[in-house]
Amino acid sequence: MTATKAERHSAILELVTHGSAHTQHAIAAALARRGMRATQATISRDIQELGLVRSGSGYRSSSGLVRELVLSVEFIDPMAVIRTPPGTANLVARRIDEAALPGIAGTVAGDDTIIAVLRKRSAGRALKELLANAG
Amino acid sequence: MTATKAERHSAILELVTHGSAHTQHAIAAALARRGMRATQATISRDIQELGLVRSGSGYRSSSGLVRELVLSVEFIDPMAVIRTPPGTANLVARRIDEAALPGIAGTVAGDDTIIAVLRKRSAGRALKELLANAG
DNA sequence: AGTCAAACTGCATAAAGATGCGTTGGTCCA
DNA sequence: TGGACCAACGCATCTTTATGCAGTTTGACT
Incomplete structure (x- = not known):
């Protein structure tokens, strides 16, 4: 592998965002064009890890909506x-x-603002990932 | 069929809501227990019409969050x-x-209002099913 | 350096889902 | 009533996705 798993994941997310991820074979082919070798089996596992879902004729992020609702953190x-x-x-x-992140003690929500209390600083990363990627 | 297609759709949505819809065969089996006969092929079509998505180990409504954002239809x-x-x-x-309901020609969205153009009256039912609870 | 454990991946194959085609049952209209 | 038309289905089959297993790589720790 010339590329790392993380790079592959990024590339897949990019494909998904562009709506050009219809089947796992198609994704593998697209990655190949970028010089990343990976089989359908690997893509299948990647998709599971990224929490993507397939609806109709293509994959997309399962938490796209949440991400779009978050204006700032x-x-x-x-x-x-x-x-x-x-x-x-x-x-x-x-x-x-619902994500039940261990580092989050609790949240309070108003009308357009949420305050989450973190148990430790590192929980911030997990939270950011949740809001930026798939849950 | 002693039951109508609409009834079957309702039953499927209920299964999905309860998180007990893992595969199309399982859904068919569950329906059979309720006295509704349907093959995997039919369920496949139903799922397409209902705009459900499969994530991880089961189907769910692609609009769990959307539903809460819908004030009225x-x-x-x-x-x-x-x-x-x-x-x-x-x-x-x-x-x-994204749900790609076959009966919906298209949508236009303003700030707090959406107009969806339906290809046929019956599509309204599918839309309502998508946006409301097991109706 | 040497060793062990965990992570990663491909291959082969099983499991799950989609679809072309033909049949059936209903509705509408002359 | 007879026929045209159409949505809904099942069956058989093809496509797409998931997974058990084994080999390889990565990293941490002696």
């Missing part, structure tokens, strides 16, 4: 302040609660 | 007018598009 030790569109804070907060 | 032949919280109409509309 700011860390102020030991909390994270998350801004969302008006009236949607509860939705996003619930999604965060 | 009104049908005015041949359209559906959907109200959402301010600023979220585009999100919901995109989700509807």
Whole structure:
């Protein structure tokens, strides 16, 4: 492998975002064009790890919606302040609660703002990943 | 068939809501227990029509979150007018598009309102099923 | 350096899902 | 009533995805 697994994951997410990920073979082919060798079996595992779902004729991120609802995330030790569109804070907060990240002590949601209390600084990364990728 | 297609769809959505829809064969078996006969092929088509997605080990509604953003749905032949919280109409509309319901010709989204153009009246049912609970 | 454990991947194959085609049962209209 | 038309299905089959297993690579620790 000339490329790392993380690079491959990034490339796959990019394909998904562009809507050009219809089958796992197609993804493998697209990766090959970028010089990344990987078999369908590997892609299958990648997709599982990235939490992607297939709907209709292509793959997409399962938490795309949450990601789009998150306007900003700011860390102020030991909390994270998350801004969302008006009236949607509860939705996003619930999604965060459902993820049950061990580093998150709890969340409070207002109308367009969420405050999450972190048990430790490192939990910030997990939270950021949840909001930026798949859950 | 003693049961109608709509009843079967409702039953499937209920299974999905309860998280007990892991494979199409399993769904067929569950339906059989309720006295509804249907083959995997039919379930496959149903799932397409209902816009469900398979993630990990089971099917679920692609619109769990979307559902909560939908304030109201009104049908005015041949359209559906959907109200959402301010600023979220585009999100919901995109989700509807992604579900790729065959009966929906297209959607336009403003700030808090979506208009979906239906190919036929019956598509309204599918849309309602997508946006509302096991109806 | 040498060793062990864990992570990663390909191969082969099983499992799951999609679809072309033909049949059936209903509806509409002359 | 007879026929045209059409949505809904099942069957058989093809495509797409998941996975058990074994070989290889990576890293941490002596």
